[in-house]
């Protein structure tokens with residue numbers, strides 16, 4: 001009925017990143033061997049919550065420059081020994097990597113070194129729509145084309161999607177922060193970033209202890225505004241994007257709006273979603289904004 005989606009990979013009963021190798025256990029062993037330091041920065045997000053956007057900002061801040069990152073960000077989910085070496089092997093430069101790990105899979109070696117974590121979240125309705133518009137574009141994920149939005153939404157609420165259900169992913173990360181008050185984790189909100197990007201760029205720079213000129217901060221905010229970024233990324237498609245996707249566009253940049261879910265959810269679906277999600281959201285301490 002749902003088009004027979006088979007791309008849900010599980011380890012220890014949990015759905016992990018679809019980008020990670022099937023042999024997740026060996027993969028986790030590998031990512032535990034890298035040479036992490038407390039200067040390294042991990043951008044963490046549930047899929048389609050603004051990870052690439054946040055990565056771009058963090059990268060600019062760390063390099064004290066407003067130049068765009070020319071490639072697809074390195075993803076820990078797809079780490080190879082040579083990628084880990086190139087990202088984390090420089091004594092004079094902090095490593096920066098993106099990933100979709102739940103805390104239980106996050107490399108313990110990195111936690112031990114107290115790597116800095118920048119966590120970004122987005123309202124779960126827009127995330128559902130963004131995911132639905134995304135997976136089918138990936139090479140090898142064509143089966144997602146046959147899933148109706150109605151069925152995707154059902155899978156999403158059941159946690160039968162990559163990286164499991166929205167609530168558990170966030171609850172686990174927020175618990176980790178609550179249980180380790182002095183651990184360096186910055187929690188960002190996609191909708192807040194849409195409202196005031198410069199303020200959030202400043203917040204990230206402070207967290208990373210990067211003392212940037214005001215003009216650089218503002219230039220970073222300007223260049224990371226959706227339209228500017230969309231245009232730049234689509235006219236400078238990294239070659240690896242062609243290999244990974246079914247279409248000739250930069251699939252990490254689509255609409256970049258708050259509230260696109262209103263174009264997708266029926267009233268009944270919205271009510272069903274709230275009935276399911278509202279009691280869960282009451283249990284976590286973050287502000288969710290479905291519109292601006």
Ligand code: A3P
Nearest residue numbers: 048049050051052053130225226253254255256
């Ligand atoms: P939409 O599909 O709703 O457009 P991720 O990077 O975690 O995969 O998230 C992708 C989502 O972030 C996409 O959402 C994408 O358009 C949006 N996005 C990317 N860059 C953005 C920006 N500069 N401002 C706002 N949203 C952005």
